[in-house]
Amino acid sequence: MNFPYTKFLERLPDGKQRTVLRPVIRIGLGYRGKVLPADYPALIDSGSDSCIFHAELAELLGLDVEAGEPTGFRGMGHGEVKGFLHDVNVIVGGHPFPCRAAFSYGLIKRHPDTGRWEGLQYGVLGQQGFFNHFRVEFNLSKERIELKPLI
Amino acid sequence: MSNEDLRTVDLSELLRGYTDCWVALSADQSRVVASGRTPKEALLQAQQQGEPKPVLMPVPSVSGPYEGA
Numbered sequence: 001m002n003f004p005y006t007k008f009l010e011r012l013p014d015g016k017q018r019t020v021l022r023p024v025i026r027i028g029l030g031y032r033g034k035v036l037p038a039d040y041p042a043l044i045d046s047g048s049d050s051c052i053f054h055a056e057l058a059e060l061l062g063l064d065v066e067a068g069e070p071t072g073f074r075g076m077g078h079g080e081v082k083g084f085l086h087d088v089n090v091i092v093g094g095h096p097f098p099c100r101a102a103f104s105y106g107l108i109k110r111h112p113d114t115g116r117w118e119g120l121q122y123g124v125l126g127q128q129g130f131f132n133h134f135r136v137e138f139n140l141s142k143e144r145i146e147l148k149p150l151i
Numbered sequence: 152m153s154n155e156d157l158r159t160v161d162l163s164e165l166l167r168g169y170t171d172c173w174v175a176l177s178a179d180q181s182r183v184v185a186s187g188r189t190p191k192e193a194l195l196q197a198q199q200q201g202e203p204k205p206v207l208m209p210v211p212s213v214s215g216p217y218e219g220a
Contacts, residue, residue: 002157009163010215011170019163020215026180026206038175038194038207054209056173056190108209117171117211143159 001093005143006041008121023138023145024122028091029053031061035091041122044136044145048126049073051090051101052083058103061088065103073102081106090129092147099129170212175205186210 006024011017026039040057052073055065068084075081083102090099108119125131137146160180175185175197185196190207197205 004157004159006160007163008214009167011211011213012215013213018215021159024160037198037203038190038205039178041206041208054190056209057207060191060194108211115171116213117209118213119209119211121208121210121214144157 001095001147003093003145003147005140005145013118021140021143022122025092025125025145027123027125028096029057029061030089030091030096031063031086034062036061042125043120043122044125044130044138046127046131046136048124049128050126051099051124051129052107052126053101053103053123054107054120055083055103055105056108063088063103065105068103071102073104090125092134095149097133099133101129166210169210171210173207173209175202175207177202178204178206180206 003025005021007019007021009017010020023044024041027042028039029036058065063086065084068086071085072080072082081104083104085100085102087100089096108117110117133150135148135150169186172186173190173193174183175193177184184200184202184205185193187193187196
């Protein structure tokens with residue numbers, strides 16, 4: 001399966017903006033027979049140990065976020081972000097596969113004074129839950145990603 | 152979209168006028184169909200606009216630089 005890269009407008013803390021190409025693909029999510037009635041962008045990130053999705057989407061799936069197993073993750077220079085693990089189906093190119101993913105309300109943080117949002121515009125597809133299902137080839141020069149299912 | 156349309160998806164201009172909200176994009180990701188404070192609000196508005204399965208995503212005021220999750 002082949003997918004294009006996605007170009008984003010990245011808004012930086014100093015107010016500057018720039019465009020960036022990222023290996024972001026659209027995925028579907030399913031939980032206990034229910035399928036999210038929308039697609040959702042997710043970054044293919046080999047540096048992430050796990051798959052992490054916005055908890056705000058859980059309501060649309062009928063998923064009780066905080067009923068999941070608590071977990072946490074860290075990025076460069078950031079504190080711990082809490083999440084809750086759930087067994088869901090991720091749908092890529094129309095093909096569903098099982099994924100134990102973290103749902104987190106911490107991917108978007110709201111500034112306590114201004115109310116402005118800061119954080120990720122997409123979910124994250126990491127090693128466990130995604131790279132154990134696909135061999136991934138990034139081709140930035142052609143702005144394409146190739147996914148080959150692992151049997 | 153796999154093997155169908157391999158043109159780079161360009162959201163950079165599309166989302167320039169949106170911040171601090173969830174947006175619902177058309178299925179081909181060529182236009183913003185609806186926006187709201189929650190994904191549910193954006194989804195319901197998109198469905199009312201005749202878009203049965205949009206692409207839902209948040210648009211924060213600050214979104215980078217990304218250095219790993």
